Amino acid sequence: MLQSYPMTPLSLKEFEKFRDLIYQHTSLFFTEKKKAFLESKLWQRMEVLDLFSYEAYYQLLKEEKASSKELSALIETLVIPETSFFRIxxxxxxxxxxxxxxxxxxxxxxxxxxxxxxxxxxxxxxxxxxxxxxxxxxxxxxxxxxxxxxxxxxxxxxxxxxxxxxxxxxxxxYSKDKVKKVESRYVDKYFKDLGGKEYQIADxxxxxxxxxxxxxxxxxxxxxxxxxxxxxxxxxxxxxxxxxxxxxxxxxxxxxxxxxxxxxxxxxxxxxxxxxxxxxxxxxxxxxxxxxx
Ligand SMILES: C[S@@+](CC[C@H](N)C(=O)[O-])C[C@H]1O[C@@H](n2cnc3c(N)ncnc32)[C@H](O)[C@@H]1O
CATH class of the missing domain: 3.40.50.150 (Vaccinia Virus protein VP39)
Structure with a gap:
């Protein structure tokens, strides 16, 4: 990133183009309510590439689709990785x-x-x-x-x-924070304490x-x-x-x-x-x- 520019608003038409491209590639679907979220993630990637036009970024994604390097990098920022041990x-x-x-x-x-x-x-x-x-x-x-x-x-x-x-x-x-809600019967047997701040899953x-x-x-x-x-x-x-x-x-x-x-x-x-x-x-x-x- 060479220089930071104030974020340009993403027009509805531009939003729809990106939304469709992402959907086509991943099945992830962004409703219009998620426009601000998508805009900030696009801008984040564009700053890394020093590219400050949505159209230019869109073209890059389209052209690159075969190798999909940038598309993968963008998708990494869009997925929600939220999870926890013994969820539900x-x-x-x-x-x-x-x-x-x-x-x-x-x-x-x-x-x-x-x-x-x-x-x-x-x-x-x-x-x-x-x-x-x-x-x-x-x-x-x-x-x-x-x-x-x-x-x-x-x-x-x-x-x-x-x-x-x-x-x-x-x-x-995993951090101590991630492990703190896990019942001790699991922690004692299946997690190795790496010095108090982190735990490693047992082999x-x-x-x-x-x-x-x-x-x-x-x-x-x-x-x-x-x-x-x-x-x-x-x-x-x-x-x-x-x-x-x-x-x-x-x-x-x-x-x-x-x-x-x-x-x-x-x-x-x-x-x-x-x-x-x-x-x-x-x-x-x-x-x-x-x-x-
Ligand atoms: C909220 S997490 C759910 C994790 C776990 N299953 C749970 O319930 O705790 C959603 C996961 O879905 C993955 N995901 C989203 N779209 C995907 C796709 N098209 N193919 C494979 N994984 C996808 C994301 O990367 C993310 O890790």
Whole structure:
């Protein structure tokens, strides 16, 4: 950044051009209420590039789209990475109380009925994992009920569009502030104190998790086996209805029959009636979980 200029207001027409470009690339949809937010984020990137015309910046994004370097940098500033350990407590209570114990029993029975018994497999997907608190919480809840990890083949895929969030997730180091609300039974076992200010996730929690870049806009190109559990929480809210429908259809197609779907509080499944028909609703204290029939 060479020089700072006062921010030029973004016209409605310019806003719509950027909004459409971002939507086309990510499914993230900015309503007009978010115009000031988008304007400030665009300007932030333009200052870095020393470029002070929205039109010139728009052209750069359009031209660069193939390599999408600047588009990725802009998107990093637009996504909301808000998350926390054991977010929506009821989901994790139910996992430990009922879902994991049942799934573990079922899987070990299946594997022992094979001619040559093998390690039982469980596959879980955290669809928009942000900085990693969600997949790490899932792994901790699983460890609480698993017994001997050596008998299991566990895979937790954790994906996100934000490379900086994924890098933080991969590091697995969190501030004291982030960890202070976590119950001590987890902290004592699964967090390593790095001198009072930071904590590192223990290796036994990290071992199963694979962090990977995935733009949900490109989910049709994502070839994957099916999952026992899918966490698609607090990401649908940033998409428009059309993109939400498409995402829900694709995500639920990747869930095994009898598998469980976890959504954010503001993303109830009954708002997708076609898909809701394929699920049983499990109501627990402060949350809802959906089981594929
Ligand atoms: C609010 S966080 C939710 C994190 C976590 N699932 C939770 O509930 O705590 C939303 C995440 O969605 C990701 N995201 C937004 N658009 C995306 C897209 N098109 N593809 C993949 N991830 C996306 C963001 O980068 C962000 O990390």
């Amino acid at each position: 407590r009821g989901h994790f209570l139910e996992l430990e109380r009922s879902i994991f114990p049942k799934l573990l029993t079922q899987r070990s029975q299946e594997s022992w009925s094979l001619p040559l018994p093998q390690k039982s497999q469980i596959r879980i997907w955290s669809v928009a994992c942000s900085t990693g608190e969600e997949p790490y919480s899932i792994a901790m809840s699983l460890l609480e009920v698993l017994g001997d990890p050596a008998l299991w083949n566990i895979e937790i895929l954790a994906t996100d569009i934000s490379n900086s969030a994924l890098a933080k997730a991969q590091r697995g180091i 036994e929690v990290r071992q199963w998790i694979r962090f990977q870049y995935l733009n949900l806009k490109d989910l049709d190109k994502f070839h994957s086996a099916s999952y026992d559990l899918i966490f698609c929480r607090n990401v649908l809210i940033y998409f428009d209805r059309k993109a939400q429908d498409l995402l829900m259809e694709r995500v639920t197609n990747l869930l095994l029959p009898g598998g469980y779907l976890f959504l954010g509080d503001a993303e109830p499944l009954h708002t997708f009636p076609q898909i809701a028909r394929q699920f049983e609703f499990i109501e627990i204290e402060d949350a809802m979980i959906y089981r594929k029939k």
